[in-house]
Amino acid sequence: MIRQKLNLRPWGLLLFGLLISSMQVMGQKIPTPEEHFGFGMGQDYHISNYTQTEAYFKKVAGISDRAELVSIGKTEEGREQWMMIVTSPENHKNLQRFKDISVKMARAEELTEQEARELAEEGKAVVWIDGGLHSTETVGIHQLTETIYQILSRDDKENQRILDNVITLFVHANPDGHEKIGNWYMRNPEPEKRSLSGLPVLYQKYIGHDNNRDFYIQNMKESTNLGYQLFVEWIPQVMYNHHQRGPAGSVLAGPPYRDPFNYVFDPMMVTGIDAVGAAMYNRLNAENKPGFTRMNGSTFSTWYNGGLRTTTHYHNIIGILTEIVGGPNPESIPLVPDRLVPNANTPFPVTPQETWKFQQSIDYSVSLNYAVLDYAARNKDHLLYNIYSMGKGSIQRGSEDYWTPFPKKVEAIKTAYADSQKDNARGGNSRWGIPSVFYDSVYRAPEKRDPRGFIIPSDQEDFATAIKFVNALIKTGIRIEKASADFTVNGKRYPKGSYVVKTDQAFRPHIIDMFEPQDYPNDFQYPGGPPIRPYDAAGWTLAYQMNVTFDRVLEGFDGPFETLAYGELESPAPASLKESKSGYLISSVHNDAFAIANELLKKNIKVGRTTEATAGMPAGSFYVHANGYKVLVDYGKQFGINISEAKSEPKGVQYIKPSRVALYDNYGGSMPSGWVRWILEQYNFDFQLIFPKEIDNGNLNAKYDAILFISGGIPSVGSSGGSRGPDESNIPAEYRHMVGSLSTDKSIPQLRRFMENGGKVVAVGSASILAYHMELPVKNALVEIQRDGSERPLAGEKYYVPGSVLQTRMNTNLGATYGMNDYAYVLFNNNPVFKFKPEAKLQGLEVLSWFDTQTPLRSGWAWGEAYLEDGITGFSAPIGKGSLIVYTPEITYRAQSHGTFKLLFNQLYK
Incomplete structure (x- = not known):
């Protein structure tokens, strides 16, 4: 059966038709x-x-009484x-049950x-x-x-x-x-010559x-x-x-x-x-x-x-x-x-x-x-009962004091015991092993308990992005509650509209995983040997990546909470807006402010950015001319972000225009670039894809103001470039402009010329090695000094950071970092880390972000993380009339790192 709507008809005719259809189906093979x-x-x-x-599928579903095909x-x-x-025809009769x-x-x-x-x-x-x-x-x-x-x-x-x-x-x-x-x-009509290789684009759109x-x-x-x-x-x-x-x-x-x-x-x-x-x-x-x-x-x-x-x-x-x-x-x-x-x-x-x-x-x-x-x-019966049993266990763990046995807790026990031995102390009686008092110091410590729930306040800076996070939880079947009135928990008052996610539910493991840090164990091939790479990322805490403000609550709590229906997504409350003769202000902390600004610019509405804090909003906030009222009413207020009436045009406002943006891609498709393609579309940025041949042909300034390289494409220093790709004669003509790869002898000089003539290049993740090609006064921060004074990259036995969430310090005094807080969570995957050479300041290089601590890890695994201290993760460099902007972490990681999207968005205006 194929699930579809039936047209209404007289019942007798319908029953007769169904009977004939059933007889026909029963006779078909x-x-x-x-x-x-x-x-x-x-x-x-x-x-x-x-x-x-x-x-x-439609054919067999139409024949078999064992099958129902559902879109x-x-x-x-x-x-x-x-x-x-x-399933069996009998079971199909009771499928809903x-x-x-x-x-x-x-x-x-x-x-x-x-x-x-x-x-x-x-x-x-x-x-x-x-x-x-x-x-x-x-x-x-x-x-x-x-x-x-x-x-x-x-x-x-x-x-x-x-x-x-x-x-x-x-x-x-x-x-x-x-x-x-x-x-x-x-x-290919000749079977033996058929091949899966050489598909020009990613097989699933974007990713x-x-x-x-x-x-x-x-x-x-x-x-x-x-x-x-x-x-x-x-x-x-x-x-x-x-x-x-x-x-x-x-x-x-x-x-x-x-x-x-x-x-x-x-x-x-x-x-x-x-x-x-x-x-x-x-x-x-x-x-x-x-x-x-x-x-x-x-x-x-x-x-x-x-x-x-x-x-x-x-x-x-x-x-x-x-x-x-x-x-x-x-x-x-x-x-x-x-x-x-x-x-x-x-x-x-x-x-x-x-x-x-x-x-x-x-x-x-x-x-x-x-x-x-x-x-x-x-x-x-076992499978059904066991999933119930696991769910019941999760509910119980979320309803009482519980300590998840993470490796760091075990290490804390070992450290506490070792310290006690240094002081010749005794911590209790035990027939063997470490005295149980050291277990109690961790696994009975009230402050180290798992949370009973999380509160996402509705008055946080970028609540619209927090709602996107809540919707990610809803899509994965999590039970969400929403405050119908103001309430207080542990002496802190929360406003109406705040979201509550309690852990006393069957899918508690997923809740903990989305809010709490992942604690990946030290995993090596042998003691002192090289690390074993995780299957994928080691840490990814989504609340961190999306920069969601939330509170962990360690005790049971309640309030004026309404339980949302499972699977039904939330929408922001429409913003209220009054017509103003002086224009409007939208805070730069909101990711969605960029989507609104881009829509306004497409309709030829004047939009500017403030150069200093204005009316309680940070520098970089958007000023919208008064004639943008209708667009803001029809389009802007749906985002549910605060749009304020300006008392007057802010001093020093700089009016902006959208840059002509090129996003680098390659034959076969780049997944990091594909994710950014999707992000730019969601936030209303116009862009074009650019491929190596177009870069090599030059004259880039006539077409583009900014070129984006996202985690790939740039050849390593000392190489001539990657493979030129498949033979053009073997691919359809419409894809031949994609063939090729960037080279040091042709592509890099064209990119330098583009910047020298006023263009901007943004290099993210592994693409940040473009800084070396531009011969900027920077060097690798992750090295050790040899006896002869030479530098050698750190070996994996000493330093290793697979995909994990780290915290980096931001320089918030520059336009490149408008809307950012002092610290940002970044997804870091053994990415480059730089140090400036002494002449960097004289050449106008500016630090945008850096690690200001020996312990930047927040979720995942970082072996030897102390080596990261003072390492630069973002900088800008003038090159002729233009500039190179570098961010080494994955600031657009799989369209999950909402907390750092602004670092890219800020570069897309002129």
Whole structure:
């Protein structure tokens, strides 16, 4: 069945039509993929596109009484995103009841133990299986199609047991990417010459492969669609996220995963993953399908939040990831001697194979799907009860004093004991180990408890951005309360409209993770050895990244709070505005002030920026001419930010115009640039993409005022530049202007000329090495002095900061930092850090931001962070008539770092 609206008609005719339709459906056979696509799922040198797959899904859903096809929303490019719900015809009659049970058990609210047991018996396991999130990983969508065919057509006992006891949500994770990759690969009429390489653009609009890093904030439409089903609508007990590729010398990597797991998890999350994982590799072993590696056999852990699979862990959903080899072009399983001997990581090694076929990967994947579904069918009551139990445990931990066992707390115990031994002190009696008084000093210390809740005041500087943070929580199924009147907690008064997020709820792990620092353990290959890189970021606390003001409350509290409906987003209260003959002021602390200013400028309304604090607003605030009233009423007030009437035009106001902005991109697409593309669109900035050829052709000042380089593109010093890209003759003509890369001999001189003639270049993240190409008086701050006086970059054993949140000091006396506070949270990922040479001041370089402490880490992992003290993270440098603006941290990180967006926005006017 395809869910759609029926036209009203006489009941008799409708019933007759349904009866005829039912009789026709019962007589139809489910077409095989080969019958529909013209090739089987797994046939070498053949892959599908989305248009074909959507048609197949509709076809089989229209035939089978086991399937219902549901649209879960539109994609960024406007395609329909489908989810197929598969279960027995009998279960379909009571689908809403089973969905209600799934959600009620996951939330674990107002259920007695007996009621939970009864619902576990009555309900059906809900299992999510997706495919195609990373579109170049072509096994994903083809195994999904093949599994759907098999479960709709098979009538064996196992399949029937699954249909009777499981509701399976088959989800297409990336329609846009599927269409692009399918069409790109199949464009060559000669099968053996087909290749997945060379796609000119990111396969998902804006973000490509980073679509699996968007799930705790859900900026993209696809992420929002998927998140709503996972965290609001269905809340399955198990979700299975298919990926590629397995470590060399194996066929696939899967559960259980290596340490560390995140310490906020319920223990049953970790053991639940173990249980499902055991069913998966046991099935492969029984079917003589070797090559499954797990734990330390791969790099995958359960620490990171933000992935389609990993965010589910913080919601008590057993999230499963596999990474398998294979694709439409036959490949090999290489010889890796160290993987040939069985061990706990790889109990059944695969032998080297010269030819590995696409079909083998599909067969493995279908077996893995059935292993998960069969486990769910046999343990559906356990899965339902266990998600309830995890939720109930979270509610309890959020309702009483609790201390999450973070590594820093353990280190505090060791330090306290070591200090006591130095003083020859004794801390209590114990048969062995450290006396328990040292445990009590940390795990019974009232001030070190986890919070019972968080309050987000409505009178904070940029409340509109705080509402965006609240909406990120709402999208992930968090219960939010809102104050209907002023209230007081712990002697502090909070205004009406403030938000309250209490931790006595089932998804407490996610709440803690979004507000509190991540405490990543020191993780090295061996004591004193090099660090082991985290799977992704080590720290990401979203409240920090978005610069949200909040208070941690350690005691239980209440007030005039209204509970918001799950999944319904909040909008700012419209700003009130009176007509003024003197104009209007909008504070520069508001990110949304830039969106309003840009809309005004597009309508030729005069907009200026103040050069000093005015009417209680900081320097850099926007002054809007009086004739902007209508635009402000129609457009500006919807943002819910304070728009004040100006008493007069501020002294020293500088009127602005939008810069002609170029955003650097490359053939194949840049993800950091893509995120910025999305950000600029959200805030109404006009821009053009610029590619290496255009830079090399020069005459840049005639077209642009500012060029942005975001975390990439700049060649390293001493190199000639990167690969020139694919052969132009092999790509469509409309993409050939993208081919190439920046070079030191041609591109860098053109960028210098652009700045010398008055242009501005903004270099962010790794692109900040452009400073060296410009031969500015700066040097690497992260070095150690050798005996001969030379400098050598710090080794990983001494200094290592993977993706983590650090605090940097801001120079707020300059236009580049308008709207910023004295300190900012920045996402830092082993980025460059500079020091000025003595002549820097004479050449006019100005520090914009720097580390002013030996302990800048706020969330994540920073080994040797003391080396960062006094290191410069942002500066401006005059170059001829123009300038270079450098920020080494990721100030636009995955469109999450709202707290530092202004550092980019301030550069986009003239």
